Amino acid sequence: MITFDAVTKRYPDGTVAVDDLTLEAPTGEITVFVGPSGCGKTTSLRMINRMIDATEGSILLDGRPVREIDPPTLRRGIGYVIQQAGLFPHKNIVDNIATVPRLLGWDRRKARDRAMQLLERVGLEPGMAERYPFQLSGGQQQRVGVARALAADPPVLLMDEPFSAVDPVVRTSLQDELLRLQAELHKTIVFVTHDIDEAIKLGDRVAVLRVGGRLAQLADPETLLAQPADDFVREFLGHDRGIRRLQFVPTDGLPLRSGLTVPEGYDGDRSEPWLLTVTPDGRPVGWVPGDGKGGPEPFGTFRPGLDSMRAALDAALLSPSGCAVAVDDDGRVLGVATRDDLDAALTGAVDGGRPPARPERGHE
């Protein structure tokens, strides 16, 4: 656990970067520091591994003040990932990853073996081991950066806007990868970002900081979206806060109708406005009008229990029928959530209501 106890960072010119910050980053969880530029989020992060020293107050690592630990020793026990990855251009990938184990005095072979394991763990080909950082894409470099931070298996990981410099598609996959790794590794992670969506997606707890380095709110993402502490937090969360809250509303309880599927080539005449045609092994093909004239029209799917209401609503909005198709992990149709049923479920999740239990994350 990382504890900030009344921490202030004041520069000689009088600027206050962090103002009386008190919070805890619990063991095995992701704590996100989020806020506009100038809010002291990076400064706060760097005070943990003493790249910056606090002026007042203290930071404790599992109860021990970091001030008492010699900086290089402290830092070797804390993984660190930064925006441009900060890979060493003169070392190949495997040697980059093996950096901290080598600093800790592991022998070369053991360090390289460990590095090769991690290369695979972050989803890179073993063939990349001998390449140099310049030969990798931004996303690949960032994966190497994560592997390097994990190399000596530190209990704590500090991440300073690690995914900000890559394009949105790569960023999403890196975020998913981080959540997958975290589910296996249970590190104590402090993650800095200016992107509130990233904070909500990744954080177990989110600390919103305001300019001048003051803590505006510390809460889990659902609470943050449902009950922002003040106007600053509300504004920072953005206008589609309500829609985003839906990603924390589960789809477990959504009633599914099963009578609306028909085989491909349907030309009957039923009173339903729309029917879903499916392949013989149960995969959706498209919506057709009940009288069989026209179609198939596009459809959207979600996985009940795994995906959130946001995904279900998105699926409904993608099709002319206004219904969302529920599928299992193999893509076979389980049933259909109608517009009325979605409506009823949304009513239970209106702003200010009790935040419902969280679904599994990462499948939004």
Place this chain on the structure above:
Amino acid sequence: MNDGPPTIWEWVARNWDTGRVGSIKDLLGDHLVMSLVPIVAGLVLALPLGLASVRWRWLYQPTAGLFNVIYALPSLPVFMLLISVTGLSKTTVIIPLTFYAMAVLIPAVVDGLGSVPDHVRQSAVAMGFTPLRRLVRVELPIATPVVLAGLRVVAVSSISLVSVGALIGQGGLGMLFTRAYQNPFMPPVVVGIVLIVALALVADGLLVLAQRLLTPWVRARRAS
């Protein structure tokens, strides 16, 4: 018997190794000593001065300025000044050439260290490198291509400049030119030029080779 002036080859064969002072072999050896010592000494002295200039930024401009002034001084008066201390020895040639080398290499070391990206330095700090280890394992290796580029300039110019020492009787292969001046006879001039250029090319080639071996990642970057 041929009574005409000797051809270059005959002249080289006759003067290559006479066993007396001033044989071509002798001059070549002198030339090598007087050019290599300044290259090596210049690098050895420029490294700490360059590092100090990076560590204490205010030191850089005065240091670079001083060495540029020394670089601008004509060789002849510098020799005259040094003769009173070191006499008509090789040292009198080696000292100014070492200063010239430093004038090029100090900025090269400073620029080389400046070429280390900030995020790379930061991540080295964050991973727990001690300052000395960071310098030796991260910053100097990344500075190497820039320093080596400076070293190539220094190597070629030192080898060429040694011949100026002929003015005080210590010019290495440059001595071949003064003889020709006294007695218009071309073979020594041609041999002197060819050998000096050849030396410069060999030194440059060796440095390029060193660059390839020491910094394979630079080639990887170009190829990518």
